[in-house]
Amino acid sequence: xxxxxxxxxxxxxxxxxxxxxxxxxxxxxxxxxxxxxxxxxxxxxxxxxxxxxxxxxxxxxxxxxxxxxxxxxxxxxxxxxxxxxxxxxxxxxxxxxxxxxxxxxxxxxxxxxxxxxxxxxxxxxxxxxxxxxxxxxxxxxxxxxxxxxxxxxxxxxxxxxxxxxxxxxxxxxxxxxxxxxxxxxxxxxxxxxxxxxxxxxxxxxxxxxxxxxxxxxxxxxxxxxxxxxxxxxxxxxxxxxxxxxxxxxxxxxxxxxxxxxxxxxxxxxxxxxxxxxxxxxxxxxxxxxxxxxxxxxxxxxxxxxxxxxxxxxxxxxxxxxxxxxxxxxxxxxxxxxxxxxxxxxxxxxxxxxxxxxxxxxxxxxxxxxxxxxxxxxxxxxxxxxxxxxxxxxx
Amino acid sequence: xxxxxxxxxxxxxxxxxxxxxxxxxxxxxxxxxxxxxxxxxxxxxxxxxxxxxxxxxxxxxxxxxxxxxxxxxxxxxxxxxxxxxxxxxxxxxxxxxxxxxxxxxxxxxxxxxxxxxxxxxxxxxxxxxxxxxxxxxxxxxxxxxxxxxxxxxxxxxxxxxxxxxxxxxxxxxxxxxxxxxxxxxxxxxxxxxxxxxxxxxxxxxxxxxxxxxxxxxxxxxxxxxxxxxxxxxxxxxxxxxxxxxxxxxxxxxxxxxxxxxxxxxxxxxxxxxxxxxxxxxxxxxxxxxxxxxxxxxxxxxxxxxxxxxxxxxxxxxxxxxxxxxxxxxxxxxxxxxxxxxxxxxxxxxxxxxxxxxxxxxxxxxxxxxxxxxx
Numbered sequence: 001x002x003x004x005x006x007x008x009x010x011x012x013x014x015x016x017x018x019x020x021x022x023x024x025x026x027x028x029x030x031x032x033x034x035x036x037x038x039x040x041x042x043x044x045x046x047x048x049x050x051x052x053x054x055x056x057x058x059x060x061x062x063x064x065x066x067x068x069x070x071x072x073x074x075x076x077x078x079x080x081x082x083x084x085x086x087x088x089x090x091x092x093x094x095x096x097x098x099x100x101x102x103x104x105x106x107x108x109x110x111x112x113x114x115x116x117x118x119x120x121x122x123x124x125x126x127x128x129x130x131x132x133x134x135x136x137x138x139x140x141x142x143x144x145x146x147x148x149x150x151x152x153x154x155x156x157x158x159x160x161x162x163x164x165x166x167x168x169x170x171x172x173x174x175x176x177x178x179x180x181x182x183x184x185x186x187x188x189x190x191x192x193x194x195x196x197x198x199x200x201x202x203x204x205x206x207x208x209x210x211x212x213x214x215x216x217x218x219x220x221x222x223x224x225x226x227x228x229x230x231x232x233x234x235x236x237x238x239x240x241x242x243x244x245x246x247x248x249x250x251x252x253x254x255x256x257x258x259x260x261x262x263x264x265x266x267x268x269x270x271x272x273x274x275x276x277x278x279x280x281x282x283x284x285x286x287x288x289x290x291x292x293x294x295x296x297x298x299x300x301x302x303x304x305x306x307x308x309x310x311x312x313x314x315x316x317x318x319x320x321x322x323x324x325x326x327x328x329x330x331x332x333x334x335x336x337x338x339x340x341x342x343x344x345x346x347x348x349x350x351x352x353x354x355x356x357x358x359x360x361x362x363x364x365x366x367x368x369x370x371x372x373x374x375x376x377x378x379x380x381x382x383x384x385x386x387x388x389x390x391x392x393x394x
Numbered sequence: 395x396x397x398x399x400x401x402x403x404x405x406x407x408x409x410x411x412x413x414x415x416x417x418x419x420x421x422x423x424x425x426x427x428x429x430x431x432x433x434x435x436x437x438x439x440x441x442x443x444x445x446x447x448x449x450x451x452x453x454x455x456x457x458x459x460x461x462x463x464x465x466x467x468x469x470x471x472x473x474x475x476x477x478x479x480x481x482x483x484x485x486x487x488x489x490x491x492x493x494x495x496x497x498x499x500x501x502x503x504x505x506x507x508x509x510x511x512x513x514x515x516x517x518x519x520x521x522x523x524x525x526x527x528x529x530x531x532x533x534x535x536x537x538x539x540x541x542x543x544x545x546x547x548x549x550x551x552x553x554x555x556x557x558x559x560x561x562x563x564x565x566x567x568x569x570x571x572x573x574x575x576x577x578x579x580x581x582x583x584x585x586x587x588x589x590x591x592x593x594x595x596x597x598x599x600x601x602x603x604x605x606x607x608x609x610x611x612x613x614x615x616x617x618x619x620x621x622x623x624x625x626x627x628x629x630x631x632x633x634x635x636x637x638x639x640x641x642x643x644x645x646x647x648x649x650x651x652x653x654x655x656x657x658x659x660x661x662x663x664x665x666x667x668x669x670x671x672x673x674x675x676x677x678x679x680x681x682x683x684x685x686x687x688x689x690x691x692x693x694x695x696x697x698x699x700x701x702x703x704x705x706x707x708x709x710x711x712x713x714x715x716x717x718x719x720x721x722x723x724x725x726x727x728x729x730x731x732x733x734x735x736x737x738x739x740x741x742x743x744x745x746x747x748x749x750x751x752x753x754x755x756x757x758x759x760x761x762x763x764x765x766x767x768x
C-alpha cells in the first residue's frame with residue numbers, strides 16, 4: 001500500500017519524537033571530546049570526594065561518615081549546578097532515608113534535598129519534626145525561613161528568623177528578618193537597616209556578604225533604585241564567588257534597562273544553567289544575534305526533557321521563555337499560574353502579571369493582585385502592571 | 395565550618411539552582427513478532443560516575459576513552475536491564491555503540507536486540523540502572539509495536555513494569571481495527587474507484603441508441619446491492635485467507651493486479667464486454683482486492699490473542715466505509731441519471747479518467763516507478 005494508515009498519532013508520540021531522540025552517530029576520531037567533566041580526578045575537590053567515598057564504602061553503617069559524604073555531595077551540586085550529586089547524597093543515606101523517625105542529621109539533609117527538588121511540603125514536614133526535637137536548630141530554622149519566604153508565608157518566615165536569632169549567626173538572623181520585612185510593606189527602612197548591618201560587620205564571611213549584597217540589590221531593584229541595585233550586584237560579583245542567583249538577578253536588571261549586550265557578556269559562560277541560558281537567550285534575541293535560535297532550541301529541549309521525566313522545576317523560567325521567546329501568551333499564562341501555586345516570590349508575581357496582560361486575561365492574575373494588596377507591596381513595576389490589568393475588560 | 399556554610403548557602407542558593415535536569419536515560423524499543431530491537435541512551439556523566447571513563451585524568455571524555463570501555467559499558471548496562479515476554483526471558487545483547495547529544499550533555503547510545511520465544515503479549519521490563527547510586531535517576535521508555543506507542547517512566551519506586559501489547563481490551567481492539575478498516579477504504583482510492591467504476595452504470599440501461607437512465611429505482615438498487623455484496627464477500631474471503639496466512643501472494647503482484655482490475659472495470663463501461671452480471675466481475679476482482687486489504691492489516695500487525703476479533707473488526711470497518719460511499723453515490727446518480735452531465739460527464743469521462751489514473755498506478759506498481767504516488 002502506498003498510502004499508510006496513520007490515523008492514530010497519539011500526542012505523546014509526537015511529544016516524545018520531537019526532541020528527546022536525535023540521530024546517533026559515530027564520532028569522527030578517537031580524539032573527539034564527547035564530554036567535559038566538572039573537574040579532573042586529580043583536582044582537590046575530586047580527591048576529597050574520593051576520600052570520603054572510600055571511607056563511606058568501608059563503613060557504610062557509620063552515620064557520621066555517611067552524613068559527611070552526603071553534605072559534600074550537596075555542596076557539590078550547589079557549586080556545579082548539576083543535580084546529580086543530590087541523588088548521590090540520597091543514596092549515601094539510603095540506610096536511614098526511608099525511616100519515619102531518622103536521626104536528626106538525616107532529617108535535615110532529607111529536607112535540604114527535598115527543597116532542592118521543590119518538594120516543599122515534604123521538606124517542611126521534616127523540618128517541623130526536627131525542630132520539635134531540637135528547637136532553634138539554626139540550619140533547620142534558616143531552611144524553613146527560606147521555604148516560607150518562597151511560599152509567601154511571611155508571618156511564619158518572620159517567626160523562623162526570630163528562632164534563628166537564638167543559636168544562629170546574629171548577622172544572618174537580622175538579615176533574614178529584614179528580608180521578610182522588605183516584602184511586607186517596609187522595603188525602604190529594611191533596605192537602610194540591612195545596608196547598615198552589613199557595613200558594621202566587615203568581618204562577615206564572603207558567603208554572608210554575597211547573600212546580603214544580593215538581597216540588597218534585589219530590594220533596591222524592586223524599589224526602582226536601579227543605580228543602587230547595580231552597585232550592590234557589582235560589589236557581590238567582586239567577591240569572586242560564582243553564584244547563579246546573583247548572575248540571574250543582575251542580568252534581569254540589565255535586561256530591564258535594555259542593556260542586552262552587557263547581559264550577553266555577563267552570562268557568556270552561563271549556558272549550562274537553564275536560569276542563565278534563559279536570560280542569555282533573551283539578550284541574544286534583543287540583539288538579533290545568530291545564536292538566538294540555537295539558545296532558544298536548547299532551552300526548548302531542556303524544558304521538554306524535564307517534562308518527560310515528570311519534573312516541573314523551572315516553570316517561572318519556562319513561562320518567561322514561552323511568553324518572550326515563543327510568543328505564546330496563553331501557554332505562558334498557564335505555566336505562570338502553575339508556578340505561582342508552588343512559589344510566590346516577586347519574580348513569580350511579575351511573570352504571572354505580564355502573562356495575564358499579554359493574554360488579556362486579567363482574572364487569571366487575581367491571586368497576585370490579592371498578594372500585592374495583602375502584603376502592601378511597594379514595587380512600582382508590579383503596581384504599574386496591576387494598573388494596566390485593571391484597565392482590561394473583565 | 396560546614397554547618398555555618400550550609401546555613402549561609404541555604405538561604406543563599408537553596409532554590410531553583412538546577413543547572414539542568416537530574417540524570418535520565420532514554421530507552422526506545424520496537425517490538426515486531428518475537429523480535430525486540432531498540433536503543434538505550436545513557437549519559438556519559440553517569441557512566442563516568444560508576445565506571446570511571448576519564449582514563450587519562452584530563453577532565454574530558456573522548457571517543458577513544460569511551461571506545462576502550464565499550465565492553466564494560468555493555469556489561470554494566472545489560473546487568474541492569476532485563477526484558478521478559480510473560481515469564482520467559484528475552485536475552486538482550488548490545489549490537490552497536492554510538493553517541494548522541496541530549497539537552498544536558500553527550501550520551502552513549504547502545505543499540506539493543508533481544509529475541510523472545512514468542513510474540514510478547516505482555517512485555518515486562520526490569521530496569522535498575524543507577525538506582526543504587528542515584529535514586530533520583532529515571533529511565534524513560536518509549537515502546538512501539540506496529541503503530542501503537544506506549545511510554546513508561548522507571549524509578550526506584552517502579553523498577554519493574556508490564557506493558558500490555560495485546561491492546562487494551564476486546565472492545566478496544568475491535569473498535570481500533572474497525573477504525574482502521576473505515577479509514578483504509580476512505581484513503582484506499584483504488585478500491586473506491588473500482589467500486590465506482592462498477593456502480594456508475596447501475597443507474598443506466600442499455601437502450602437501442604446507447605445508454606439511457608433506468609426507469610425505476612428498484613432495479614438500480616438491486617444492481618448496486620448485488621455488486622457491493624459480491625465485492626464484499628469476495629474480498630472478505632481472501633482477506634481472511636491471507637490474514638490467517640493460508641494463502642499468500644506477493645504484495646507487488648497483488649497491487650498490480652488491483653490496478654489492472656480498476657483499468658478493466660472502467661474500460662468495460664466505455665467498451666462493454668460484460669453487459670450483464672457485473673456482480674461476477676465484482677466478485678472475481680474482489681478476490682484480488684482482499685489481498686490488498688490484507689497487506690494493510692499485516693502492516694498493522696494482528697494481536698495474537700484477538701486475531702479473529704481484529705479481523706472481523708477491520709472487515710466491518712471496510713464495509714461501513716464502503717456503504718457510506720454507496721449511500722452517497724446512489725441517490726445522487728439516480729437523480730442525475732437522465733442528464734447529459736451524468737451520461738457524458740460522469741459516466742463516460744469519469745470512466746475514462748478512472749481508467750487513465752489506474753493505468754498510471756499499474757505502470758508504477760509493475761515497474762516500481764514513482765509518477766504520481768508520494
